[in-house]
Amino acid sequence: xxxxxxxxxxxxxxxxxxxxxxxxxxxxxxxxxxxxxxxxxxxxxxxxxxxxxxxxxxxxxxxxxxxxxxxxxxxxxxxxxxxxxxxxxxxxxxxxxxxxxxxxxxxxxxxxxxxxxxxxxxxxxxxxxxxxxxxxxxxxxxxxxxxxxxxxxxxxxxxxxxxxxxxxxxxxxxxxxxxxxxxxxxxxxxxxxxxxxxxxxxxxxxxxxx
Ligand SMILES: O=P(O)(O)OC[C@H]1O[C@H](OP(=O)(O)OP(=O)(O)O)[C@H](O)[C@@H]1O
Ligand SMILES: O=c1cc[nH]c(=O)[nH]1
Ligand SMILES: [Mg+2]
Numbered sequence: 001x002x003x004x005x006x007x008x009x010x011x012x013x014x015x016x017x018x019x020x021x022x023x024x025x026x027x028x029x030x031x032x033x034x035x036x037x038x039x040x041x042x043x044x045x046x047x048x049x050x051x052x053x054x055x056x057x058x059x060x061x062x063x064x065x066x067x068x069x070x071x072x073x074x075x076x077x078x079x080x081x082x083x084x085x086x087x088x089x090x091x092x093x094x095x096x097x098x099x100x101x102x103x104x105x106x107x108x109x110x111x112x113x114x115x116x117x118x119x120x121x122x123x124x125x126x127x128x129x130x131x132x133x134x135x136x137x138x139x140x141x142x143x144x145x146x147x148x149x150x151x152x153x154x155x156x157x158x159x160x161x162x163x164x165x166x167x168x169x170x171x172x173x174x175x176x177x178x179x180x181x182x183x184x185x186x187x188x189x190x191x192x193x194x195x196x197x198x199x200x201x202x203x204x205x206x207x208x209x210x
Pocket of ligand 1: 077080110131134136137193201
């Protein structure tokens with residue numbers, strides 16, 4: 001597994017406002033959307049393309065187009081939904097699958113309550129969207145399911161990651177073709193399993209349920 005931290009002043013600037021407890025839900029959603037587009041630029045660096053011939057007004061030439069099978073984008077409901085538009089804006093032809101997952105607030109164990117994905121992901125590149133990589137339980141379970149269905153290249157886009165979660169992913173997904181792209185690896189997890197300094201509960205802040 002590989003971790004890539006997008007080190008860019010625009011990303012750091014937007015992330016700072018996203019973290020700020022005074023930022024309201026509409027602004028939080030807009031910033032999450034903008035950040036995804038910036039992360040997606042890095043996350044899609046190895047998206048598969050094939051050569052295509054075209055004719056410009058001046059001459060014949062060759063360019064590239066996204067290869068088939070199309071990439072699959074999988075937002076982890078709920079908070080990951082806030083990253084979907086920003087991602088498909090860059091990859092408009094991608095197919096979209098959905099995973100609904102919730103982390104028990106006491107045990108911090110993740111469980112799946114909704115699953116709407118193609119059964120066969122053989123040869124597919126998959127982009128998983130989840131703003132928070134905390135203990136890693138949610139993303140490990142999601143990615144293991146994608147690999148079980150045949151995905152051969154998985155990239156997770158996370159706004160924030162905790163070092164503990166990255167370590168769990170490295171342990172549980174060792175030897176798998178997985179990349180995590182994030183805007184920041186923060187300091188640590190607190191006793192409640194929240195990322196520190198973090199931004200709080202991403203789903204609550206995104207959908208105004210605080
Ligand atoms: O790395 P982990 O420790 O598993 O935690 C990360 C998960 O926690 C949050 O989801 P939550 O359970 O709050 O669901 P929600 O998106 O519906 O708010 C977040 O959106 C991640 O999916
Ligand atoms: O800090 C955290 C950890 C898990 N889920 C969140 O939404 N925030
Ligand atoms: Mg939540």
